[in-house]
Every structure is written in structure tokens, then in C-alpha cells.
Amino acid sequence: MEIKPEILEKIRERQVSVEQYSSPQATRNADAVRRKTDPARPEEPVIRPPFYRDADRILHSKAYTRYIDKTQVFYLIDNDHITHRVLHVQLVSKIARTIGRALGLNEDLIEAIALGHDIGHVPFGHKGEEFLNEICVREGIGVFKHNLQSIQSLDVIEDLDLTLQTLDGVLCHDGERFVRRLRPTGSLDAATLTSKREQIRRGADDPPVLPSTMEGCVVRAADVIAYLGRDLQDAIEVGLIDEDDEELLAICRDSLGIEDYQTINWTVIDTLIKDLINESFGEAEIAFSRDAAEGVTRMQEFSIDRIYQNPRLTAQQEKIRTMFVTLFDHFSGDLAEGKADSPIATEFLDASWVSRTYLEHARDGEKVRDFIAGMTDRYFAETFQVVTIPERVRGTYRRA
Incomplete structure (x- = not known):
């Protein structure tokens, strides 16, 4: 659905009025610079x-x-x-x-x-x-x-x-x-x-x-x-x-x-x-x-x-330092071995929101850095446990 032209014009007039009262030091919307334009995401500067x-x-x-x-x-x-x-x-x-x-x-x-x-x-x-x-x-x-x-x-x-x-x-x-x-x-x-x-x-x-x-x-x-x-x-x-x-x-x-x-x-x-x-x-x-x-x-x-x-x-900072070193070395090893089921692959590198250009140009160390930097505190701690604590099998290997 499109907004009616007469409504768009009223909104545009209001924006012009606001900019007239802005400071001379303010950044104008017209001065915004993007390095590229995406035809799939056309901009409508009046509404947004x-x-x-x-x-x-x-x-x-x-x-x-x-x-x-x-x-x-x-x-x-x-x-x-x-x-x-x-x-x-x-x-x-x-x-x-x-x-x-x-x-x-x-x-x-x-x-x-x-x-x-x-x-x-x-x-x-x-x-x-x-x-x-x-x-x-x-x-x-x-x-x-x-x-x-x-x-x-x-x-x-x-x-x-x-x-x-x-x-x-x-x-x-x-x-x-x-x-x-x-x-x-x-x-x-x-x-x-x-x-x-x-x-x-x-x-x-x-x-x-x-x-x-x-x-x-x-x-x-x-x-x-x-x-x-x-x-x-x-x-x-x-x-x-x-x-x-x-x-x-x-x-x-x-x-x-x-x-x-x-x-x-x-x-x-x-x-x-x-x-x-x-x-x-x-x-x-x-x-x-x-x-x-x-x-x-x-x-x-x-x-x-x-x-x-x-x-x-x-008081706990040395333990946290050890966690960072352990996770970085672990995921570096996963990339070196090409482990497709590693969390760095399944939850980061294979994600649809990660730029293809980034994947083509980033070095392995940079990918590990970016994966760890993006973690929440909770996910970081849970991942460390998965990486360092052996998983127990309950009852029988048939269900493992």
C-alpha cells in the first residue's frame, strides 16, 4: 500500500519546517552519504x-x-x-x-x-x-x-x-x-x-x-x-x-x-x-x-x-581469561580441520545474515574473533562448558 501523495506532501512540508529551525551546526538529512544503494531496498526519505x-x-x-x-x-x-x-x-x-x-x-x-x-x-x-x-x-x-x-x-x-x-x-x-x-x-x-x-x-x-x-x-x-x-x-x-x-x-x-x-x-x-x-x-x-x-x-x-x-x-578475571584463550584456540582448531558441525560454522558462518563478502575475505583468526566478540555472556559460558566438560551418556549408547 502506498501513502497518498497529499499526505506525503504534508509530511514533507513539516520536515522542511523542522530543518528551518535547526541549528546551522546540525547535520542535514540531504547530506547523508551511503557508499552504495540497494535496488531491493529503495529509500523513502519522507516517511523514514x-x-x-x-x-x-x-x-x-x-x-x-x-x-x-x-x-x-x-x-x-x-x-x-x-x-x-x-x-x-x-x-x-x-x-x-x-x-x-x-x-x-x-x-x-x-x-x-x-x-x-x-x-x-x-x-x-x-x-x-x-x-x-x-x-x-x-x-x-x-x-x-x-x-x-x-x-x-x-x-x-x-x-x-x-x-x-x-x-x-x-x-x-x-x-x-x-x-x-x-x-x-x-x-x-x-x-x-x-x-x-x-x-x-x-x-x-x-x-x-x-x-x-x-x-x-x-x-x-x-x-x-x-x-x-x-x-x-x-x-x-x-x-x-x-x-x-x-x-x-x-x-x-x-x-x-x-x-x-x-x-x-x-x-x-x-x-x-x-x-x-x-x-x-x-x-x-x-x-x-x-x-x-x-x-x-x-x-x-x-x-x-x-x-x-x-x-x-x-576476583574471577584469570578464569575468564582462560575461557577466552580456550574458546579461541578451540574454534581456530575447528576451522583448521574444516569441522562443518562446529558452532562457529552452524551458528555464525552459515547464518543467512552474515555477508558473503565478509566470508570470502576474512581470515580464520578474524572469523574466530568475530564469533567470540558477538557472544552474549550466557552463550559464552555455555559454549565453554560444552567445549571443556565431557558429555555423559545416560543409560545406553543406543539413544546417544
């Missing part, structure tokens, strides 16, 4: 503009579905009230769109970048990323970084044909490296995106490689806002820190002017969003004030010391 379509493609991807059981910070703990990766990306999207709306930026582009930015995270969060990176370096297939893997998943493995602006924002989101002032790098084409990927892959990203758009800069800042407050709230929930921790309260009070500590996550988010809007409105960059930036830096240092490196959180 290009960046809106990007968000839909990410939302319906297999990689996005697997967000549901991927660690944010806290792993190997049964608590239904802590944040998983699927909630984190939604929080980033909400925070970033709040900022983007106030600044008159393209909310569709913001949402697409936010939903896709952590697709490349592996089981067991940043610790898992550290262990998989060690293996990839050992195997000579390059460094492993989750932002690079996000592009690998969205642009290569599933080949969603996202716009360059969305891919650029995902690639350059690196919220772990806090930057007070984020100024877009400007013009973007396929060669520029490739160059940025190579810079990050070589570790030549000091100073950090920044997004090309204001929207990408907003998501990078929103990523920091989202995890700072939420990680603290989760740490209180699981008992790693107390809600009346004197050091934490001093940071909130002295740097952010926060006096209400009962809802620390909401208060941190609200304070930093308003600060970012005040500093960035009408400017060609996204920036925090000096006081807020000091608060963010101090809270990051607090979180590293008291949460991320807390011995109660890291």
Missing part, C-alpha cells in the same frame, strides 16, 4: 529519513539483539536491577537526544549512533575486551577495540549499509577517554572514515580521533554522562560502595554542586546535561564547563579505583 532508517537497521540487526545479555560493568552477579549493555545504549540515546533537541541537532542521527555505539562489546565487558585483545595481538590479527568491532559488526559482517555519518559517530564514540571540548572534524567521505579506522587501529589516536558531526560529539559526551551516574548507582546496588561514601559525596558537592545524594544517578545526569547545553548552545562544539569537567574526571578516577578495579569485581 536516512538517519532514521539507520536506527531501524541497527535495531533490527542480529548484533543489536545480542545486547540483551552483555555485561555493562558487573558480571557474575545475579541481580536484575543492574545495568546491562542493552539498557546503557538506550540511556545514551535518551540523554543524547535530550541534548540534541535543546541544541537543534539531528535527533535521528543521534539515535542511530547511540544505538550502535557499543555493538562491538564482548562478553564480560571491558575485561573481556582486554583478554580478546591479548589473543588478537598474539595471533597477529591486530588490536581489538570495541569501537572498531562495532564497525566490523555493522558495516562488514552484517553489511547494513549505514550512512558514513552514523558509522563515523559509532567509530569515534570512545567515552572512556574523556574530552572536555569536542569539536567536529568536518567533511566526511569514505576515505576519511577509513583513515580514522586506521589511526585507531594503529593506536595513533592521541589526541583522540573525534567525530565528524556535532551529533557524533553529543553521543560521545552522553556516553560519559550515562555511565558515570549509572555505574555509581549500580555499585551502590551491589554493595561495592555506600550511598553516603564521604569521598563520593565530596566530589559531587565540590565539583558539581550536588547536595541531594538520594538519587545520585538522576542528579548527576540532570546536572551534566544542563551544563553541556549551557556551554554548547549556539557554539560549533560540544563542551563541558571547567567545574563539570573536573567533576567528571574525579568521578572517573573514583570509579576506576573503587568500582572497576575493586578486588571483589576482578
